[in-house]
Amino acid sequence: MFPSEDLRRQAVRALARVGGPALLLFCVVDDHVHVVVLCDDDRVGVLARSLLLALRPLAGPGISPAHVRPVQGRSHLMWLVGYCLAQPSKHRIGAHPALWSGSCFLDLVGARVLPGYAPPLREALPRLRGRVCFEHVGLPARPLQPLDDDALREVTATALVAAASAALAAPPDLPGNSALVVTCRRAVAQLGKAAGFTAAQLARALRIQPNAVRRLARAPVPPGVLPAVRRRLALEARVAGQPMLVAEAPMTWGPAAYEINEADAAASAPAPEPEAPAND
Structure with missing residues (x-):
């Protein structure tokens, strides 16, 4: 859908500009775009159309309208963190998933700045730890310190x-x-x-x-x-010095958001059924 690095970067800038503070997660990969937003029921349709209009000039007329479905609690949202971050690996795009420009991983770990995108993911998932993001892209789970x-x-x-x-x-x-x-x-x-x-x-x-x-x-x-x-340079050094590791997506429980899939081909994989609340 966005075959060049330049087009992919334009696409993520468009997602950040249009999604703004509602944007939780995203991944531009292969022939589709996954977006997770936090917004009211009456706004999700407008936001989905706005995202489609922003991406269409970059993706061409083949892009299809969004498939929208609600996120069923924190366990589902936590699963979507892993699902979005694992998309580059799933589609075997040839680049390390930590460095894939279409992924929000770079933004979640502070290795990229997209104007308008300040993901409120920690507010939606207070139990989410930074190490989880690194595990989903196959890197050691330790903080990413800026290169001195x-x-x-x-x-x-x-x-x-x-x-x-x-x-x-x-x-x-x-x-x-x-x-x-x-x-x-x-x-x-x-x-x-x-x-x-x-x-x-x-x-x-x-x-x-x-x-x-x-x-x-x-x-x-x-x-x-x-x-x-x-941090980008530190991340490149970590990727160069570490073998790929594999981790399962953890699960917890809580409130809702919306997943939007903008695609010109097959839609995303079905989400799992929400688990019963865990006792703290």
């Missing part, structure tokens, strides 16, 4: 540019001078300076002039951007 300046010095300027564009879901080649691209360049200039790169080294990686790099290094960057790039 010493570790940044081990990264190439080209890798820094790639990580920054991924952490902002920006176009991979950073074309033009849109606000998103400029923010990405500022992040590279400032992190590169902290790591000891010269303006000339960063200029070559960014394909701009050294004087422009110096100006970018002095310009403000929105909160959260620099830590997200550092």
Whole structure:
């Protein structure tokens, strides 16, 4: 549906922009999109149509209307966390599921910043722990610490540019001078300076002039951007150094949301029946 990296990043930006604070989970994979939102009954249809309209220019006319069904409690929602995060593995897309740009995993662990997307997942699932997200993508369950300046010095300027564009879901080649691209360049200039790169080294990686790099290094960057790039680099290092692990999705119990499946082919797998409430 979104065959290129650039289109996939545009799609997740569109989901964040339209879904806003209602957006809990999402995954863009293969020929469909899974979205889990938290909203009132009378708004879910409007939100589903808005998401469809936002994705249609990117996916083409073949995209079908959404299939909407309510999420039956916290156990179902917890199951959907694992279901969404495991989609890249299920569809064997060839990339590590932790680094798949269509997955909300990057946002849940702070390795990406999407304007408008601040998932209230911890409020909906107070028992959800960060380690669970890592287990679902086959990584060791330990906190993801931002890469410090010493570790940044081990990264190439080209890798820094790639990580920054991924952490902002920006176009991979950073074309033009849109606000998103400029923010990405500022992040590279400032992190590169902290790591000891010269303006000339960063200029070559960014394909701009050294004087422009110096100006970018002095310009403000929105909160959260620099830590997200550092976490993206830390995540890449963890993926490179760890074998794939497999974990089952845990289950608990509680309130409801809505799952929306935007597809141009088969719909998502059926959800499990909700379990009886667990005694604390």
